[in-house]
Amino acid sequence: MGVTIRQKVKGKGQPWWVFIAHQGQRKSVRIGDKAAAEKVASALRERLKKGLLNLAEEKKAPPPSFQEASAKWLSYIEAMRKASTHERYDNAIKKHILPVFGEIRLDKITRGEIRDFLLEKFNEGLSKSSIGLLRDIVSGVFNFAIDEGLVKENPVTGITRRMQLKRERKEINPLAPDEIALVLETCKEIHPEHYPFFMLLARSGVRLGEALGLEWGDIDFNGRALWIRRSYRRGAYTTPKNTKARKVDMSDQLHAVLKAHMHQQKKAAMKTGKGELPALIFNRGGHVIEQNHIRRIFDRVLLKAGVRKVRIHDLRHSYASLLLSGGESVFYVKEQLGHSSINITVDRYGHWIPTEKKAGVNRLDETGTP
Known part of the structure; x- marks a missing residue:
């Protein structure tokens, strides 16, 4: 009998509850933080002492809309x-x-x-x-x-x-190697300022928001890798999708393009008298590029190149499917993409993993025939 407080689920950020046991009646009320719960519990104990609390007579409010x-x-x-x-x-x-x-x-x-x-x-x-x-x-x-x-x-x-309404997954529509080459070539021709950005997407498989949030401090040119630490969307920076930073390997071509992009940015900074690189690798006047703007650029490039219409996210799918079809391990691709589980990688890209078809069952013959 009495009034106590505790968390139903222990842990930081979990709400505190007040529990009342009186005259055979039990009741619990969610309060919020511990201090507020102690204050409410103290007031209830005082009412119990004075005989002013009768749970049986208290009417419960109807549920809200x-x-x-x-x-x-x-x-x-x-x-x-x-x-x-x-x-x-x-x-x-x-x-x-x-x-x-x-x-x-x-x-x-x-x-x-x-x-x-x-x-x-x-x-x-x-x-x-x-x-x-x-x-x-x-x-x-x-x-x-x-x-x-x-x-x-x-x-x-x-x-x-x-x-029986299982969730459907959006169709994956990767580009072929010759299509990627044509897209990058066309971008270099009509939007050279965005060529490094699309090279990054095609050669690293990072998500759009992750690419927009990249800073020069995230690039390890000596280790030929980049670190994904944040993502940008609609005016806000957040953690990457699985909330963890990850290291992504850079190809030789991507390494060279980003190196050249950095030198170009330095020259531009010197001309304006700033002398320092802007923090963001990809920017418009030092400010972050919005996702819809870069999507419009991508659509223009596809149209000019005569390449079928795909989403910008399909560059990520293209990267993953090409790695897997080229024989890279599923675990390596999972780490590069930043998937929280290897099951996601297999479920999404499993049909691009090369198989030896009949070679596997034929090897059974090598075990001997009775």
Whole structure:
């Protein structure tokens, strides 16, 4: 009997809860940090001493609407998600979910309604990946509400599994070696200032945001390697996708192009009287280049070169597929790309790994015939 405080899940950043056990009744309330929880607990203990607290008589407020709960959930996860991910969640909630469930109380939303909502969105043409995203968002809001003690169960659990809507992966469309050569040659002709940038993408496989965030201090010319420590998107720098820095090997050609680019940048700095290199390797007047700007340049180069339309991210896929088809190990490619697991590399690029086809089974014959 009494009032205690503790974390349900121990660890830095995890919320503190106040637990009350009185007259056969039990109740827990999520507060926030430890200091706030101790303050609330102290006040409750004082009410218990004076006989002013009766849990049985206290009426529980009804669960909030989905709109109210989703707003709190977005605020809660903001510190744990990248800005781009948080923005994607927010847009999906406003565009797809709130028009259907926004004003409905959480305890009034049924499993069948959620299933019908996802099926309707699928029939409207949303991809399986988008359906999975909507499912994850709705489920996230309900799980948050469970932790808050607002509802007891999550009606989303297992829905897409029963609907057999597995997430689809975007088609990988790598360029062939002759196409890459033509793209780079054309870029050198019509946009020479961006030639080093596209050479980097084609010869290192780094992500677009990682390339835009590169600084001269990230280049190890003696070791012929570059370090990926940050990524840039929509005015914000973040960690790389798997949150870890990584070293990427440079080819001889990329090494020479970046060396020449550095000398050119030094000359430009001397002419302006600054004398120092700008921190960013690739910049416009010393400022970071926006992703949409570089995408437009890439589209112009493809059009001029007469090369089929691909995404700029397909340069990364081209890099990986060429390495694997050339016999490089899956582990090496995984490290270069910065995948968190080798399973991602195999799942995405496995069909570019060369095989000996019948040679493997034919080797069984060498073991002898009974």
